Amino acid sequence: MNALPNANAVTAQAIVDRIKKNVGVEWKPDTVDTFKAGDPSTVVTGIVTTALASLDVLGEAVKLGANMIVTCEPTFFARADTPTPTRRAPRGLPGSATANSAPPVPAPPDPVFSAKDDFIKKHNLIVWRFSDHWRARTPDPFAQGLANVLGWSKSAQGGDPKQLSISETKLDRLVSHVKQSLKSRGGIRVVGDPKLAVRTIAFLPGSTPIQASLKALPAVDAIIAGEVREWESVEYVRDTVALGGKKSLVLVGRIVSEEPGMQVCAQWLKTIVPEITTTWVAVPDPYWRPS
Amino acid sequence: MDTLTAGEIVDRIKKNLGFPWRESSKRDTFKFGGPDTVVKGIATTMFCSYDAIRRASEAGCNMIIPHEDTYWNDADDVSVVSGDPSYKPKVDFMREHDIAVFRIHDHMHAQKPDFTYVGLARALGLDNKTETAPQSHHFTLPETTLGELAATFQKRLGDKAIRVVGDPKLKVSRMQLGVGYATPNINSPEVDVVVSGEQQESDGLLDSPAYVLDATTLGIPKGWIMLGHCISEEQGMLEMAQWIKSFTPEVPVQLVRTGEPFWVPE
Numbered sequence: 001m002n003a004l005p006n007a008n009a010v011t012a013q014a015i016v017d018r019i020k021k022n023v024g025v026e027w028k029p030d031t032v033d034t035f036k037a038g039d040p041s042t043v044v045t046g047i048v049t050t051a052l053a054s055l056d057v058l059g060e061a062v063k064l065g066a067n068m069i070v071t072c073e074p075t076f077f078a079r080a081d082t083p084t085p086t087r088r089a090p091r092g093l094p095g096s097a098t099a100n101s102a103p104p105v106p107a108p109p110d111p112v113f114s115a116k117d118d119f120i121k122k123h124n125l126i127v128w129r130f131s132d133h134w135r136a137r138t139p140d141p142f143a144q145g146l147a148n149v150l151g152w153s154k155s156a157q158g159g160d161p162k163q164l165s166i167s168e169t170k171l172d173r174l175v176s177h178v179k180q181s182l183k184s185r186g187g188i189r190v191v192g193d194p195k196l197a198v199r200t201i202a203f204l205p206g207s208t209p210i211q212a213s214l215k216a217l218p219a220v221d222a223i224i225a226g227e228v229r230e231w232e233s234v235e236y237v238r239d240t241v242a243l244g245g246k247k248s249l250v251l252v253g254r255i256v257s258e259e260p261g262m263q264v265c266a267q268w269l270k271t272i273v274p275e276i277t278t279t280w281v282a283v284p285d286p287y288w289r290p291s
Numbered sequence: 292m293d294t295l296t297a298g299e300i301v302d303r304i305k306k307n308l309g310f311p312w313r314e315s316s317k318r319d320t321f322k323f324g325g326p327d328t329v330v331k332g333i334a335t336t337m338f339c340s341y342d343a344i345r346r347a348s349e350a351g352c353n354m355i356i357p358h359e360d361t362y363w364n365d366a367d368d369v370s371v372v373s374g375d376p377s378y379k380p381k382v383d384f385m386r387e388h389d390i391a392v393f394r395i396h397d398h399m400h401a402q403k404p405d406f407t408y409v410g411l412a413r414a415l416g417l418d419n420k421t422e423t424a425p426q427s428h429h430f431t432l433p434e435t436t437l438g439e440l441a442a443t444f445q446k447r448l449g450d451k452a453i454r455v456v457g458d459p460k461l462k463v464s465r466m467q468l469g470v471g472y473a474t475p476n477i478n479s480p481e482v483d484v485v486v487s488g489e490q491q492e493s494d495g496l497l498d499s500p501a502y503v504l505d506a507t508t509l510g511i512p513k514g515w516i517m518l519g520h521c522i523s524e525e526q527g528m529l530e531m532a533q534w535i536k537s538f539t540p541e542v543p544v545q546l547v548r549t550g551e552p553f554w555v556p557e
Contacts, residue, residue: 116505189452214371243377
């Protein structure tokens with residue numbers, strides 16, 4: 001044995017450089033895909049991909065001997081993704097009683113933020129977010145992942161995994177299949193006739209605005225989405241159904257909808273970082289409902 | 292015979308609010324029809340859905356006062372949706388049935404009290420004496436568990452698609468109530484459980500599901516109950532109907548429920 005540095009040593013920064021080179025999407029100057037914690041010059045012992053770098057996922061990474069976490073969603077509970085909370089503007093409208101008399105937001109630090117930051121430091125973890133550019137890839141890896149998990153990977157229309165033709169299934173049976181395949185607990189919510197015959201499906205993984213639903217719905221029987229705004233796509237589909245449209249919307253939750261896409265990410269990282277073990281770590285559906 | 296127009300009703304709403312109308316509000320305007328529409332009956336509703344408009348019309352109401360949007364976007368920008376096949380039949384129905392739609396959102400939330408909170412507290416069966424300060428929407432409940440609280444609220448509201456994050460066995464008593472998309476901070480030290488309508492799941496200002504998951508792992512007591520946007524605010528449209536009735540005695544006023552949009556699998 002000698003004390004020379006391992007010739008195969010790869011730093012977190014080198015891995016990010018390989019991702020940028022291979023992702024096939026022009027790197028945006030303004031992006032959330034940046035380091036959120038840890039030193040980029042750290043030699044990586046293993047990579048974990050996940051939809052959400054929860055404390056449980058970080059703990060699992062430590063158990064696996066992995067020190068680099070590639071996460072789709074924020075680590076520190078906000079788009080700002082900083083180890084101390086940014087002060088949140090009071091909700092409610094200007095002048096409303098709501099805004100002013102609710103208990104005040106605590107001044108930073110916050111015990112949950114701090115404990116997570118301490119855990120990351122204690123275990124020398126590096127957290128890097130991968131959302132904007134992974135999502136922009138063609139074909140969409142989040143849709144591809146959903147198609148894989150649901151057993152429809154060969155059903156893509158014209159090779160686009162966002163649109164699928166499946167063998168005819170009643171909506172209620174389709175929803176049971178989705179629930180089981182995605183290991184959903186309480187996150188699934190459905191709009192549409194349970195006995196609707198579904199042959200064509202569009203995926204809208206993650207969080208999507210009304211424009212995405214308006215574009216997708218006319219061409220399919222069902223949209224399977226992560227998260228939409230209830231005053232937008234939910235009401236749009238409700239109205240379409242009430243007006244006689246043979247349509248439906250299945251919401252599975254944002255994080256649940258992104259899980260399979262981060263599984264695909266682990267497979268892809270193995271091809272560009274073959275010398276390091278990459279493991280996908282699942283996040284259980286955060287939601288449950290009373291039985 | 293005297294007639295009452297939609298414009299006169301809006302004038303009475305403005306006069307009875309107790310504070311000046313904010314002309315800058317883009318939400319609280321006519322979305323269909325206009326001030327000259329002769330009103331036979333008024334229906335308050337949560338979302339201005341096609342089905343709610345149809346049922347209101349069948350009940351003899353041609354003025355709809357919804358809390359939320361009509362055209363599936365908050366700005367009610369018709370250009371966003373007018374190319375969709377569902378847009379025209381909805382608008383045609385309103386035209387054929389001489390409907391006027393006037394939204395009340397910003398001013399409803401600015402009213403004292405805000406009826407959305409009054410209605411939700413009533414429907415949840417909350418004791419007003421347990422509110423820690425007037426209109427704080429912060430309640431001290433007899434200690435229960437997150438699971439029991441969610442089950443009780445689900446039953447009282449008939450809320451099929453209620454969603455909960457946190458440990459079902461968690462002991463909770465300090466509850467912060469929110470409505471609609473105005474979901475309060477989960478990280479206030481004075482709050483064990485937030486009960487509200489809808490919030491962005493992640494990548495926002497404070498991602499409550501992720502926060503509650505990690506708090507649970509750390510043993511920090513936090514729970515989060517999402518009732519759904521419609522269910523959380525629809526209750527207060529009853530109070531809104533009663534309030535409008537108090538100054539429009541000439542015409543019938545009623546709540547027409549939009550109802551929960553979702554069903555859930557076994």
